[in-house]
Amino acid sequence: MHGAGNDFVMLDLRGGAEPPSRAVTQKLGDRHFGVGCDQIISIEDPVEPGTVASYRIWNSDGSIAGQCGNGARCVAAWVERELQLPAGEPFVLSSPAGLHEVLPLGKGYYQVAMGVPSFDPRQVPLGAQIEHEALTYPFRDFEFSAVSMGNPHAVIVVPEAFMADVMEVGDAMQISPLFPQSVNVGFAQVVSRNELYLRVYERGAGETLACGSGACAAVAALVRRDMLDRKVSVALPGGRLQIEWPADDQPIRMSGPTAFVFQGELIV
Ligand SMILES: N[C@@H](CCC[C@H](N)C(=O)O)C(=O)O
Numbered sequence: 001m002h003g004a005g006n007d008f009v010m011l012d013l014r015g016g017a018e019p020p021s022r023a024v025t026q027k028l029g030d031r032h033f034g035v036g037c038d039q040i041i042s043i044e045d046p047v048e049p050g051t052v053a054s055y056r057i058w059n060s061d062g063s064i065a066g067q068c069g070n071g072a073r074c075v076a077a078w079v080e081r082e083l084q085l086p087a088g089e090p091f092v093l094s095s096p097a098g099l100h101e102v103l104p105l106g107k108g109y110y111q112v113a114m115g116v117p118s119f120d121p122r123q124v125p126l127g128a129q130i131e132h133e134a135l136t137y138p139f140r141d142f143e144f145s146a147v148s149m150g151n152p153h154a155v156i157v158v159p160e161a162f163m164a165d166v167m168e169v170g171d172a173m174q175i176s177p178l179f180p181q182s183v184n185v186g187f188a189q190v191v192s193r194n195e196l197y198l199r200v201y202e203r204g205a206g207e208t209l210a211c212g213s214g215a216c217a218a219v220a221a222l223v224r225r226d227m228l229d230r231k232v233s234v235a236l237p238g239g240r241l242q243i244e245w246p247a248d249d250q251p252i253r254m255s256g257p258t259a260f261v262f263q264g265e266l267i268v
Pocket of ligand 1 (some may be wrong): 067
């Protein structure tokens with residue numbers, strides 16, 4: 001499946017099937033010697049009352065992730081089809097980051113409540129030397145905002161995202177001691193108070209065509225810096241997401257597309 005070009009291998013692990021080993025996730029993620037995708041997502045039986053399914057996420061390099069926004073929408077589409085849920089009715093999924101209310105919008109579009117963004121440096125996490133929350137932190141000759149969406153994000157405001165040195169800066173930040181669990185690095189170009197252009201260099205996958213949690217993190221960070229309103233259209237290389245953050249203490253909501261590509265059986 002994919003959501004705005006961020007592509008996934010979805011594994012049906014309902015009924016208690018074993019999660020894939022690191023070697024299997026790496027093979028699934030390999031675009032030349034495997035299937036190829038940005039993330040591998042397992043769909044599992046519900047673990048929390050009131051939910052219809054739970055999911056876990058692995059990056060294509062085999063590392064474990066705590067959240068995936070585009071993946072959440074794809075899980076929603078997969079579950080709605082597989083469980084034959086009543087069309088248009090809201091339902092709840094659980095992920096390693098918590099519970100997510102889903103609203104099917106029709107034509108493959110879903111809205112997902114992605115949780116309340118956290119700016120607490122311990123939650124991101126930022127390196128041990130940073131104890132107090134700030135709007136921005138220095139790195140080399142620029143500044144970034146740090147946000148947790150259940151996974152770590154650094155957001156850098158750039159004049160032109162198209163021109164940003166995404167791989168060089170992304171790699172440097174990901175190996176910096178500032179980010180003990182590495183980081184997803186977003187390069188955000190503010191087009192207007194309601195429109196953002198965003199590229200994301202993801203932890204464990206490199207630059208992807210879209211990053212849902214990255215779009216939420218960028219909007220949250222820039223709302224907090226009073227550079228954006230609370231309802232923003234985010235254009236990414238693979239498509240567009242709508243992000244709405246009603247208030248600081250409320251979950252941020254992400255809406256966007258999903259697509260099924262093909263179905264197969266894995267022989268390992
Ligand atoms: N593409 C995802 C984020 C996937 C996980 C991320 N690379 C991490 O390691 O935290 C999204 O749409 O949010």
